[in-house]
Amino acid sequence: MNTNNRLIDFVAGMARLVAEEARSEDYLLAQATAMMKELVAVDDWLMDEMARPHAQYYQQHLLYGDPLDRFSVVSFVWGPGQQTPVHDHTVWGVIGMLRGAEYGQRYEMREHGLVATGPEERLEAGQVIAVSPAIGDIHRVRNAFDDAVSISIHAYGGNIGKIQRSVFETGTRVAKPFVSGYANTMTPNLWRSA
Secondary structure, eight states: OOTHHHHHHHHHHHHHHHHOTTSOHHHHHHHHHHHHHHHHTSOSOSOGGGSOOOSSSOEEEEEEEOTTSSOEEEEEEEOTTOBOOSBOOSSOEEEEEEESEEEEEEEEEETTEEEEOSOOEEEETTOEEEEBTTTBOEEEEEESOSSSOEEEEEEESSOTTTSOEEEEOTTSOOEEEEOOOOSOSSOOOTTSOO
16 A cells, blocks of 8 residues: 555545535534544654654644645654744644654733643644634644654644744733744655555
């Protein structure tokens, strides 16, 4: 079997899901979470070029961008000890852990500024979480390991590399706009023959 078929099946399922425009976000997140669990249950499909860490920065690789920007699929490659700033997404998303583990700390904007809510959550290989402005959209993520690479797979309700989002300073209401882009300059051809 071409192991790329796992990703192709996921992309096809997501395309069908986002085409159901009348569905609620709860339904969409439940279905996307189930599909993501299936995708990250087996670690034999991610292309090597989308799994390479960078010595200084975590890498966000576009695996698939819907031509209508209804969704995108991304691999996050975490080098040892790497982490994001506190940031938001502005769209729904599901995050599945493929290799290793990561910690996520959720934040909430309060009257006097941004504060952490609850303890850090550890996401292990095969586990999936969801984010959205409706259920909690601000977090900081870090590799759980100081001596190993971790990789998570993300699906978002838009082309996350093109969406203007914000990074935040904790304890303040300061938000700085950014557009993340992608580490890769070419999207892989999922439909090439094996």
